[in-house]
Amino acid sequence: MAQTLLKVKGLQVAYGGIQAVKGVDLEVREGELVSLIGSNGAGKTTTMKAITGTQAMQAGDIEYLGQSIQGQGPWDLVKQGLAMVPEGRGVFTRMTIIENLQMGAYIRSDSAAVADDMEKMLDLFPRLRERKDQLAGTMSGGEQQMLAMARALMSRPKVLLLDEPSMGLSPIMVDKIFEVVKDVYAQGVTVLLVEQNASRALAIADRGYVMDSGLITMSGAGRDMLEDPKVRAAYLGE
Ligand code: ATP
Numbered sequence: 001m002a003q004t005l006l007k008v009k010g011l012q013v014a015y016g017g018i019q020a021v022k023g024v025d026l027e028v029r030e031g032e033l034v035s036l037i038g039s040n041g042a043g044k045t046t047t048m049k050a051i052t053g054t055q056a057m058q059a060g061d062i063e064y065l066g067q068s069i070q071g072q073g074p075w076d077l078v079k080q081g082l083a084m085v086p087e088g089r090g091v092f093t094r095m096t097i098i099e100n101l102q103m104g105a106y107i108r109s110d111s112a113a114v115a116d117d118m119e120k121m122l123d124l125f126p127r128l129r130e131r132k133d134q135l136a137g138t139m140s141g142g143e144q145q146m147l148a149m150a151r152a153l154m155s156r157p158k159v160l161l162l163d164e165p166s167m168g169l170s171p172i173m174v175d176k177i178f179e180v181v182k183d184v185y186a187q188g189v190t191v192l193l194v195e196q197n198a199s200r201a202l203a204i205a206d207r208g209y210v211m212d213s214g215l216i217t218m219s220g221a222g223r224d225m226l227e228d229p230k231v232r233a234a235y236l237g238e
Contacts, residue, residue: 001029002029002030002031002032003029003030004027004028004029004030004063004066005028005029005030005064005065005158005159005190006027006028006051006062006063006064006082006159006190006192007026007027007028007062007063007064008024008025008026008027008047008050008051008060008062009025009060009061009062009063010023010024010025010059010060010061011023011024011025011047011050011057011059011060011061011062012024012057012058012059012060013043013046013047013049013050013055013056013057013058014058015046019214020043020046020214021043021046021047021050021057021214022043022213022214022215023059023060023214023215024043024047024060024211024214024215024216025216026047026209026216026219028159028190028192029190030158030190031188031190032190032191032206032207033181033182033185033190033191033193033204033205033206033222034191034192034193034205034206034207034208034209035193035194035195035198035201035202035204035205035207035208035209035222036192036193036194036195036208036209036211037194037195037196037198037201037202037208037209037210037211037235038210038211038212038235039196039212039234039235040196042211042212042213042214043211043213043214044163044164044194044211045087045163045164045194047194047211048084048086048087048161048163048192048194050062051082051084051161051192052073052074052077052082052084052086052161053069053070053071053072053073053074053076053077054073054074054086057070064077064080064082064159065080069082078107078155078157079107081155081156081157081158081159082157082158082159082161083152083153083155083157083159083160083161084152084160084161084162084163085145085148085149085151085152085160085161085162085163085165086148086163087163087164087167087194089141089144089145089147089148090148091136091137091144091147091148091151092136093135093136093137094135094136094137095135095136096132096133096134096135096136097128097131097132097133097134097136097139097147098118098132098133100136100147100151101118101121101128101147101150101151101154102114102118102154103151104150104151104152104153104154104155105117105118105154105155106155107155108154108155108156114154117153117154117156118154121150121153121154124150124180124183125146125147125149125150125180127143127146128143128146128147128150131143140173141168141169141173142169142170142173142176142177145165145166145169145173145177146176146177146180149162149165149177149180149184153184153189157189158189158190159189159190159191159192160184160189160190160191160192161191161192161194162181162191162192162193162194163194164194164195164196165177165181165193165195166178166195166196166197166200167196174197174200178200178204181193181204182204185204193205198231198235198236199226199236202222202223202225202226202231203222203223203226204222205222206221206222207219207220207221207222208220208221208222208225210225210231210234210235218230218231
């Protein structure tokens with residue numbers, strides 16, 4: 001079995017008196033695409049934030065490559081190959097597309113390879129090439145999502161965490177984003193995907209987890225979960 005890259009153990013997170021995450025266990029193995037689905041407010045984003053060190057945890061631990069990463073922030077984690085595209089994208093709106101991509105590679109000193117990767121990103125996302133000198137803040141939501149993904153990929157991550165990449169996008173953009181997620185995975189990047197779009201997320205996943213009210217309530221192979229009547233009734237609108 002492939003090596004476990006990311007392991008969340010007994011994670012608990014509270015906001016004041018509200019216990020948003022109540023003891024979550026999940027793991028992501030090398031080369032996997034794992035989808036975390038669940039309704040609004042289930043605690044998915046909070047789990048992602050705890051993994052990347054942008055939200056403090058009350059209890060539990062998070063291991064990356066077999067070591068606890070508790071207390072480390074996003075910058076430290078990117079250096080170790082764990083990159084995140086947050087909900088709401090977080091692109092640098094007053095920088096151009098190219099400048100955003102350069103920021104994504106800030107941890108790298110291999111400038112020739114960075115230039116190569118920049119070309120690869122502009123091939124993968126032709127829309128970004130068309131607009132490479134445009135300010136990121138002037139782009140549509142879908143274009144900003146693509147930029148955020150491309151920027152994260154510029155760090156050459158081992159694991160890419162994606163928080164609701166399809167949120168608020170037009171159906172055509174949603175298709176494009178899921179295609180890109182599949183492409184990235186096919187190229188060997190391990191992916192943890194948080195999505196409201198459960199059917200699409202499970203269809204491309206090796207494994208899936210369902211989160212409800214701060215707990216993991218189901219897990220299994222993506223395809224099996226897609227066919228599970230309970231998942232279909234609760235999350236696929238059937
Ligand atoms: P969504 O799909 O709506 O983003 P989610 O599964 O990602 O949902 P979270 O955003 O993790 O859920 O929220 C889990 C719970 O924690 C919710 O009840 C939410 O209202 C609460 N919560 C999230 N962020 C905060 C915060 N900064 N302060 C207080 N409560 C919060």
